[in-house]
Structures are given as C-alpha cells and as structure tokens.
Amino acid sequence: MEPFGNVHRVFASEDRHLLIRAILLGFVTCLGIAGAGAFASPLPNAADPGGVAARPVVVGAKLEQTASGTRLTLVSSQPLSATPFALEKPDRLVLDLPEVNFQLPAHTGETGAGVIKSFRFGLFGFGRSRIVIDLSAPAHVASVVNTPLLKDLGTTVTIEFERLDREAFHELAGVSRAFAPSPQPAGSAAEATPVPAPAKDARPLVVIxxxxxxxxxxxxxxxxxxxxxxxxxxxxxxxxxxxxxxxVRVALTRNSDTFVSLPDRVRFARDQNAALFVSIHADTLTSSANVQGATVYTLADHASDADAARVAEKENRVDQQAGLDSGENDEEVVSILDDLMRRETKILSVAFAQKLVQALDAHVRLNKNPLRSAAFLVLRAPDVPSALVELGYLSSDADRASLASVQWREETARAIASAIEARLPDRPAAAAAAQAN
Ligand SMILES: [Zn+2]
Structure with missing residues (x-):
C-alpha cells in the first residue's frame, strides 16, 4: 500500500535531513491519499532556540483506512491538543487546535479514505486552527494520540475515527452543540481587528x-x-x-489571512455601531463564462436573478465549509429584527448601492446588470446599511487584468470612497426617523 520507492522519488532533490526524517518516521505518502507528497518542508527543530517560538508546524498528513476504522496521522513539530465536535447536515467532524502553521502540499485532504470524504485545515481566528472533516458515513473521534519521535524530531498525532450509527451520531452532534467549544472563533472579528478610534471621535465608522x-x-x-x-x-x-x-473612521473585519465567519463579520459591524458595511469580493461564475464587470449587491429574500442567487449561494457556503452551524445564527438574527429598522436599513442600503454603481460607472467596467440583490448572509445586519461589491470575476480575462492593476485598484477605491462619503450624511437623519416612530 505504501510503495517505499516513492520516498526516493518525492524526496530525491530535497534536503538530506528531510529525507532521513521521512524514513525515520516511516511516513511515506501513498499517492492518491492525502495528496501527493506528504512533506512540504522540513520539520523545524522544536528545540532550536533560533526557531519560531511555540507555534506548531504540521508538515505531514496521511489518511488511511485501517482494520478498525479510519486513521489520520499528522506529523507536527510539537504535540497537539485536538478538541473534536460533530455537526450534521452535512455530517462533519471538526477538530479545534491551537494555532498551527500548516505546511502541507497543495491538494492535501481532497482525497478521502474510509469514513472520511475529504478534509480542510487552516487558521480559524486569532490563535486557533481547525481541521474540518467531511464524512461519508457517521463517525466519531475514538482517540487522539501524540507520539514523540526520537528526541527533537517532532511528534506524530494519530487520530482514529470509528463508525457510528445514525442515531448515535445525531446524539453526538446534539452534545457537541451543548458542550463543545463554541463554534464561534474565539479570536474572530472583535479581537482580530484593530480597535476603532476612541469614543470621542464622532466621525461615522465604515466597516470594510x-x-x-x-x-x-x-x-x-x-x-x-x-x-x-x-x-x-x-x-x-x-x-x-x-x-x-x-x-470617516475605518475598520476591517480582518486585516490578515484569517478566517472570520459570516455571522461574526455582521456582528462586528453591529457591535461597533457602524454607519456602513461594505463587503468586497471577486468571484468566479463557472456556469456563465462570459459574465464580467463589477456588480453591487444588496440583501433580498428573493434574488433579483439566477446569477445573483448563484453568487449568494456560493458566498454563503463559506461557513459550512468552515464547520460552522450557521442555521442557528440565522434564527438569532431574524428574531431580533425590527421591521421598521430593517425597512430603513434596506432603503439606505439600496440608496448606497445605487450610489456605488453610479460612482463606479465612471471608472470601472460594470456588469451588464450592475445592481442586483440576493440573500447574502453577510448583508443581514438589521441596523447597518450594507452592500457587497463583486469587483469583477476571476473567470473573466478582462477582469483578472483589471484586478491585477494597482492603478485600477486605486481608481476603483477612490470611486467607492466617494460613494461612501456621499451616502453618509443620510445616516443620522434616517436613524432618528426610525427611532421617532
Ligand atoms: Zn467571495
């Protein structure tokens, strides 16, 4: 099952130490499982005082079916604690980890084995990482065992998965919801972004x-x-x-390559009492290869057209991929919706979006139907006027060229900044009107 010859093929040109370590670990990639090439980089020496402090580095991941279940083995520079919990619809197991530097080859996790269909991994908020495992059958984490390797060579973390029947998995997901660490990232928006200016600064806050x-x-x-x-x-x-x-004052929902859930982005804008929320995207529409140009979206229960519905569906899928149970957040938002406030916010959002389209029109190639609406989760703040800008489509050659141009980005930023400033004076009046009713 593990052709030893691969070691030599994969590592022939690599650092000699890496090769030695690979052989010592007996950790050979089986092509087609967990991607080709288990090692992306040499294991950093945990005892090396010159090395990066504390943060574990994971350089290997192997997924295999065993006699008793399914095994995921990680090779880490340090032992890892992993807290698992379960989610249903679709069935997933999530492993919460301390912040880990994943140095794994491209395509790792795309191929499954045993009860595991695929898995994803990465930073999940400040100081935390996460592995999200898509299951092909209900299962649980039977054990997580750290095994130190010779002295400072690192640690293997062996995670064993066992099948469960549907009923037991359902129960596990219920228990997970009640007792597992909150699916909200601990260091999400509020902690991961710069503290807004002091309260005495009366300028309105724009959240980007x-x-x-x-x-x-x-x-x-x-x-x-x-x-x-x-x-x-x-x-x-x-x-x-x-x-x-x-x-205006400005805050970003993230200012580094960090995962922030969609509800946390909304919550951040609301907690900071933002005057406007602008979400920035640049997607692909594989089903419509000739779609191009910038598009501005506002929130609507019913999408303005089929393409808008597809874009919203793609953007909303993010949280599911991150192992979040977004259904409940939805209800929470809906239950606190005040009808009047929502109406006011909608009017302001649409006015802002119209202004955005108008400002962009002078500088940017617009989509043939540049103002659309759909049910974007990230636009659901009931009290913060919100719009989502698709700068262009990565599926379009012309748009890719624009997005790569510094000049284009600066011109577009100026246009959007003008639209933001043009809409802000309306905000206090509208808020006062909403409160008076
Ligand atoms: Zn996007």
Missing amino acids: DPGHGGFDPGAMGGNGEVEKTITLEFATTLAAELERRGH
Missing part, C-alpha cells in the same frame, strides 16, 4: 469586509489568483483612501 480568508480561499483564477488575497489587498487600499480623506 474583505471576503474569505484563512482556510477559505474563495474563488481561484486561472493564473493562480486567489480571491481572499485580492479582497484583502483591495480593502486595504480602500481603507487607506478613506483614511487619507479623513471624513
């Missing part, structure tokens, strides 16, 4: 939301473009432009 992040890359372009990087770069440019003008 760079889409995706952490183990959620968002869309991918044909030339290696990654949406989470594009959105963060653009959000930073836009924030700088707004700060330069000086009329």
Whole structure:
C-alpha cells in the first residue's frame, strides 16, 4: 500500500535531513491519499532556540483506512491538543487546535479514505486552527494520540475515527452543540481587528469586509489568483483612501489571512455601531463564462436573478465549509429584527448601492446588470446599511487584468470612497426617523 520507492522519488532533490526524517518516521505518502507528497518542508527543530517560538508546524498528513476504522496521522513539530465536535447536515467532524502553521502540499485532504470524504485545515481566528472533516458515513473521534519521535524530531498525532450509527451520531452532534467549544472563533472579528478610534471621535465608522480568508480561499483564477488575497489587498487600499480623506473612521473585519465567519463579520459591524458595511469580493461564475464587470449587491429574500442567487449561494457556503452551524445564527438574527429598522436599513442600503454603481460607472467596467440583490448572509445586519461589491470575476480575462492593476485598484477605491462619503450624511437623519416612530 505504501510503495517505499516513492520516498526516493518525492524526496530525491530535497534536503538530506528531510529525507532521513521521512524514513525515520516511516511516513511515506501513498499517492492518491492525502495528496501527493506528504512533506512540504522540513520539520523545524522544536528545540532550536533560533526557531519560531511555540507555534506548531504540521508538515505531514496521511489518511488511511485501517482494520478498525479510519486513521489520520499528522506529523507536527510539537504535540497537539485536538478538541473534536460533530455537526450534521452535512455530517462533519471538526477538530479545534491551537494555532498551527500548516505546511502541507497543495491538494492535501481532497482525497478521502474510509469514513472520511475529504478534509480542510487552516487558521480559524486569532490563535486557533481547525481541521474540518467531511464524512461519508457517521463517525466519531475514538482517540487522539501524540507520539514523540526520537528526541527533537517532532511528534506524530494519530487520530482514529470509528463508525457510528445514525442515531448515535445525531446524539453526538446534539452534545457537541451543548458542550463543545463554541463554534464561534474565539479570536474572530472583535479581537482580530484593530480597535476603532476612541469614543470621542464622532466621525461615522465604515466597516470594510474583505471576503474569505484563512482556510477559505474563495474563488481561484486561472493564473493562480486567489480571491481572499485580492479582497484583502483591495480593502486595504480602500481603507487607506478613506483614511487619507479623513471624513470617516475605518475598520476591517480582518486585516490578515484569517478566517472570520459570516455571522461574526455582521456582528462586528453591529457591535461597533457602524454607519456602513461594505463587503468586497471577486468571484468566479463557472456556469456563465462570459459574465464580467463589477456588480453591487444588496440583501433580498428573493434574488433579483439566477446569477445573483448563484453568487449568494456560493458566498454563503463559506461557513459550512468552515464547520460552522450557521442555521442557528440565522434564527438569532431574524428574531431580533425590527421591521421598521430593517425597512430603513434596506432603503439606505439600496440608496448606497445605487450610489456605488453610479460612482463606479465612471471608472470601472460594470456588469451588464450592475445592481442586483440576493440573500447574502453577510448583508443581514438589521441596523447597518450594507452592500457587497463583486469587483469583477476571476473567470473573466478582462477582469483578472483589471484586478491585477494597482492603478485600477486605486481608481476603483477612490470611486467607492466617494460613494461612501456621499451616502453618509443620510445616516443620522434616517436613524432618528426610525427611532421617532
Ligand atoms: Zn467571495
């Protein structure tokens, strides 16, 4: 099952120490399982005082079916604590970890074995990481065992999964919901972003939301473009432009390559009493290859058209991939919705979106139908006017070229900044009107 010859093929040109370690660990990639090439980089020496402090580095992941179940073995520079919990619909097991530096080859986790269909991993908020496991059959984590390797060579973390019947898994998911660590990332939006200016600063706060992040890359372009990087770069440019003008305060829902859940992005804007919320994206629409240009979206229960519905469905899927049980957050938001407030917010959101389209029109290639609406979870704040801007589509050559251009980004940021400033004076009046009723 594990052709030893692969070691030599995979590691022939690698660092000699790595090869020795690979052989010592007996940790040979079986092609087709957990991706090709288990080691992406040499194990850092945990005892090396010159090394990066404390953060474990995981350099190997092997998934295999055993006689008694399914086994995931990680090779880590240090022992790892893993707290599992279960989620249903679809069936998933989530392992909460301390912050881990995953140095694993591309495509790791895409191929399953045993009860595991696939798995994803990455940073999950500040100081925490997570492995989300998609199950092909109900299962639980039977054990997590850290085995130290010779002296400072690292640790193997062996996680054994066993099948459960449906009823037992359902129960486990129920217990997980009640007792497991909160599915909300501990260090999400509120802690992971800069503290807004002191209260005496009366300027309105604009929250800019760079889409995706952490183990959620968002869309991918044909030339290696990654949406989470594009959105963060653009959000930073836009924030700088707004700060330069000086009329508003600015906060970002994330300012690094970190995962922040959709409800946490909304919560952050609400907690900070934001005057406006602008979510930045750049997706692909594989089913509509000729779709191009910037599009501005607002929230609606019923999508304005089929493409808008598809975009919203893709953006909302993020939390499911991160192992979040988003259904409950939804209800929580709905239950506190005040009808009047929501109506006011909707009017302001649509007015803001119209202004955005108008401002972008002078500088940017717009989608043929640039103002659309759909049920985006990230636009659900009942009291913060919100819009989502798809800067362009990574599936379009013309849009990719635009997104790669610094000049285009700066021009577009100026246009959006103008639209933001144009809409803000309406905010206090509308809020007062809503309260008076
Ligand atoms: Zn997106």
